[in-house]
Amino acid sequence: MRVTLAAPADAERVRAPAHGIVRLLTEVLAGRRPPDGVTAVTTPAVRRYLTAARIVHPARPPRGRPGPGGRVGAPGCGSPGGSTARRTPRVHVGLPRPDVAEVCATVTVAGRVRALALRLDRAPDGRW
Numbered sequence: 001m002r003v004t005l006a007a008p009a010d011a012e013r014v015r016a017p018a019h020g021i022v023r024l025l026t027e028v029l030a031g032r033r034p035p036d037g038v039t040a041v042t043t044p045a046v047r048r049y050l051t052a053a054r055i056v057h058p059a060r061p062p063r064g065r066p067g068p069g070g071r072v073g074a075p076g077c078g079s080p081g082g083s084t085a086r087r088t089p090r091v092h093v094g095l096p097r098p099d100v101a102e103v104c105a106t107v108t109v110a111g112r113v114r115a116l117a118l119r120l121d122r123a124p125d126g127r128w
Helices: 008-029 035-041 044-053
Strands: 090-097 100-109 112-121
Touching (some): 008 044, 008 100, 008 112
Antiparallel strands (some): 090 100
C-alpha cells in the first residue's frame, strides 16, 4: 500500500470546514442542538448514533473545584455549563487522499474531555 502525504496547505484548507463540523457535532452531543440540525453534514447512521449518544441532562454533578465564594459551578470553575463547555475544540486533519480527510478532535461535553474521529468525503461540488 502506498501512502501519499498531502501538502500542509491542503490540510489547512480542510481545517476550517472540519472545525465547523466538529463544533456542530459537539453541540448535538451536549444536547444544545437537535440531531436533525446536522442533516446537511451527516449520514442517517451518524444521526442515529448522535441521538443515542447525546447528553441532554448530565446525570452526575459538575466536576470542579470551588471558585470564589466557595461555589462549585461558578463561572470559570470547571462546571459543565461554564466556560469549559464551550472551549474551542482541538482539531487535527490528515489527508490520506485528495478527496478524503481524516479528522480527530478533542472536545468537552458535559464537563468531560472526549475524543471524536471523523472521515470527511469531498462532495462533487467541492464542499467537505
